[in-house]
Amino acid sequence: MGKRTPLYDAHAVAGARIVDFGGWDMPLHYGSQLEEHHAVRQHAGMFDVSHMTVVDVDGEGATDFLRRLLANDVARLTVVGKAMYSCMLRPDGGVVDDLIVYFFDRTHYRVVVNAATRDKDLAWINKQSGNFEVTVTERPKTAMIAVQGPQARQLAATVIPQQWRAAALALKPFMALEADDLFIARTGYTGEDGWELIVPADQGASYWQQFVNAGIRPCGLGARDTLRLEAGMNLYGTDMDETTSPLESGLGWTIAWEPDERDFVGRCALTEMRANNERRRFCGLLLEGRGVLRNHLRVVVDGVGEGEITSGGFSPTLERSIALARLPAGDYDRAQVEMRGKLFDVRVVKPPFVRNGVATIEV
Amino acid sequence: MQELPGDLIYTSEHEWLRQEEDGTVTIGITDHAQEALGDLVYVELPEVGQEVVSGGDMAVVESVKAASDVYSPVSGEVTGVNEALADSPESINSDPYGDGWIVRIRPSEEAAGTMTPNDYQEFVDGLDD
Numbered sequence: 001m002g003k004r005t006p007l008y009d010a011h012a013v014a015g016a017r018i019v020d021f022g023g024w025d026m027p028l029h030y031g032s033q034l035e036e037h038h039a040v041r042q043h044a045g046m047f048d049v050s051h052m053t054v055v056d057v058d059g060e061g062a063t064d065f066l067r068r069l070l071a072n073d074v075a076r077l078t079v080v081g082k083a084m085y086s087c088m089l090r091p092d093g094g095v096v097d098d099l100i101v102y103f104f105d106r107t108h109y110r111v112v113v114n115a116a117t118r119d120k121d122l123a124w125i126n127k128q129s130g131n132f133e134v135t136v137t138e139r140p141k142t143a144m145i146a147v148q149g150p151q152a153r154q155l156a157a158t159v160i161p162q163q164w165r166a167a168a169l170a171l172k173p174f175m176a177l178e179a180d181d182l183f184i185a186r187t188g189y190t191g192e193d194g195w196e197l198i199v200p201a202d203q204g205a206s207y208w209q210q211f212v213n214a215g216i217r218p219c220g221l222g223a224r225d226t227l228r229l230e231a232g233m234n235l236y237g238t239d240m241d242e243t244t245s246p247l248e249s250g251l252g253w254t255i256a257w258e259p260d261e262r263d264f265v266g267r268c269a270l271t272e273m274r275a276n277n278e279r280r281r282f283c284g285l286l287l288e289g290r291g292v293l294r295n296h297l298r299v300v301v302d303g304v305g306e307g308e309i310t311s312g313g314f315s316p317t318l319e320r321s322i323a324l325a326r327l328p329a330g331d332y333d334r335a336q337v338e339m340r341g342k343l344f345d346v347r348v349v350k351p352p353f354v355r356n357g358v359a360t361i362e363v
Numbered sequence: 364m365q366e367l368p369g370d371l372i373y374t375s376e377h378e379w380l381r382q383e384e385d386g387t388v389t390i391g392i393t394d395h396a397q398e399a400l401g402d403l404v405y406v407e408l409p410e411v412g413q414e415v416v417s418g419g420d421m422a423v424v425e426s427v428k429a430a431s432d433v434y435s436p437v438s439g440e441v442t443g444v445n446e447a448l449a450d451s452p453e454s455i456n457s458d459p460y461g462d463g464w465i466v467r468i469r470p471s472e473e474a475a476g477t478m479t480p481n482d483y484q485e486f487v488d489g490l491d492d
Contacts, residue, residue: 017401033427034402034453222401222427290449292405292425314404314427321405340423 001025005050006143006204014218022116024051026221033222037316040190040227041357044149044156045219046211049196050204051115054139055125056108061133063106069128070101071246071264073256077103081176083187086254087246088113088124089266093273094242095249097121098234100187102176110183114236128265143204147216148194148227150357153186156195159210160184168195189224191231191355229322230315232284232351238295239282239310239324247273248326250282250351278329280307284351286361287321291339293346297323298338304330309337317354318363324351367393368460372474373483374436379460380474383467387442388474391464392424392433392455395487400426403452408444409466415441417475422465424455433465437474443467 002025011018016027027048029036039045057066066074072086082103088096097117102110113121125136147156157165164179171177173193176185183198199207212218225235232250234240240249247255247270255270256262273279287293293312300306305328312323327335327348336343353361371379377396381389397403407423415421421435444466448454455463478486 028428029401032402032456034404226427290405291407292430294430314425316427 003051005048006141006201007048007050007145007208010205010208011048011218016218016220019221021221022051022114022118024115026051027218029220029222030218033220033226034316036217036219036223037226039217040149040152040192040219040223041317041354042150044147044152044194044216045223046148046152046208046216047146047219047221047224048208049144049146050142050201052144053113053115053118053121054142054144054198055111055113055122056137056139057111057125057134058108058137059132059134060107062109065129065132065134066101066109067262068132068264069125070099071255071266071270072101073262073264074101074103074109075262076256077101079175080104081171081178083174083176083185087240087251088121089246089264089270090242091265091269093245093247093266093269095236095240095244095246095251096124096242098236098240098251102185104178116237140201142201143199143207144196145199145204145207145211146188146190146194146196147211148188148190148192149216150193152192152194152216155214155216156197156211158214159207160197171195189231189233190227191233191352192227192357225311226313226316229311229313229324230317230352230354232324232353234324235311244326245270245273248280248282250324281327281329282310283325283327284349284353284361285309285312285323285325285335285337285346286318286349286353286363287323287337288345288347291321291344293321293323293337293339299325299327299335299346300338300343301328301330301332301335304328304332307335315353317357318359318361320363322353367480367484369480371460372477372479373486374474374477375486376434376436378433378436380436380477387467387469388437388439389464389467390421390436391459393483393487394459397456397459397463400424400431401428402426403455406448406452406455406465408446408448409441411441411444413441415439415468417472424452424465435468436477437468437470438472439468439470441466442469 307327
């Protein structure tokens with residue numbers, strides 16, 4: 001038996017198929033992963049993300065510390081409640097983890113990291129914090145619920161305390177607010193509008209049930225994966241890890257190179273890689289025919305070289321198979337993928353595949 | 364889980380077989396198998412006329428989760444394939460013993476090691492799920 005979130009019983013009662021995810025017993029789906037996927041694209045769905053790790057970084061040195069720890073620059077956060085996506089790098093440029101950091105003030109930040117990497121992340125953060133005046137505190141286990149989809153915010157707003165509704169609905173994308181013991185952020189991992197809410201553990205099941213009553217459909221990790229893949233969002237441990245740099249993982253946009261003098265962990269290594277024109281591309285693939293692209297399949301680019309699919313699957317929105325892949329350098333838009341000994345044509349495209357319910361790639 | 368149809372026989376690879384009056388055998392995967400696979404999105408079928416051998420590859424079913432080989436439970440010649448699965452692989456999820464059939468084979472020998480509905484039910488109940 002793995003660790004269980006405060007919402008585990010609700011999943012079991014709802015007939016969820018439970019799987020192990022980074023040591024946690026989590027719902028894979030509640031009957032149909034495809035229907036859950038479409039619910040999020042077309043209406044509203046929700047995910048239990050309570051397994052994720054929430055860490056508060058406080059103290060006089062908090063800003064300096066995070067400017068050293070993260071490849072993105074928290075000095076760029078100037079509005080209270082603003083969130084930022086960043087990688088945390090090793091000195092050699094490998095990715096320790098990806099995360100979201102929320103800014104409250106220059107001495108108070110909140111960082112949300114992946115569940116499967118909790119132990120190594122905490123060890124890494126603590127090790128790096130040595131010379132800074134900061135305290136790093138893992139928040140006691142709470143319930144985290146991501147409500148996602150075009151109707152998600154409106155439906156979820158009927159459930160949260162009345163005095164916070166207007167402020168919550170007024171949140172701009174990538175903004176968060178603390179509403180008494182609730183934390184509400186207009187963020188997500190699906191390519192749809194929505195909120196991620198942190199609620200006290202003992203209220204988690206009650207919120208979940210009220211969201212169900214409001215018409216939000218419970219969705220499992222299966223749909224979460226196809227939604228994020230369509231949205232062209234990386235999954236840590238699959239699309240990038242300690243052996244790959246953000247520059248070869250489609251995450252160059254998350255590196256803050258300016259100002260030059262900011263010496264974040266991994267900067268030297270990245271600077272060298274950045275000058276290398278032969279570094280691998282990170283792209284989307286669209287399978288021209290029928291079949292399903294899967295993780296680790298070999299990609300052949302005629303006359304150029306070979307690469308590998310990092311995450312592949314079936315896109316319920318496009319009704320075609322799509323993938324993210326690390327490919328050799330070069331200018332090309334066609335490739336082939338080897339499946340069961342045969343080569344199949346794929347188009348090389350720029351993710352995302354779908355945003356806000358609409359295909360962004362012509363099929 | 365659906366009740367197992369009594370007129371079929373089953374294999375430990377979670378396939379079902381129906382003896383047809385014309386001597387052929389219709390084959391599909393069981394409700395247990397489709398449930399474990401999750402939503403099906405693609406089925407690769409053999410060619411009609413192709414010879415298959417017992418225990419050899421016959422078809423591939425791909426779900427949102429994974430690809431799984433379907434092994435032929437008998438040796439023989441493929442006499443029919445369910446073409447409708449190309450556009451609606453989800454029939455295997457919704458009607459595994461009916462519209463979700465996969466192939467029809469004219470066996471060159473008797474299927475070996477099959478189970479009655481009761482035996483298959485016991486077999487499934489004994490699996491760690």
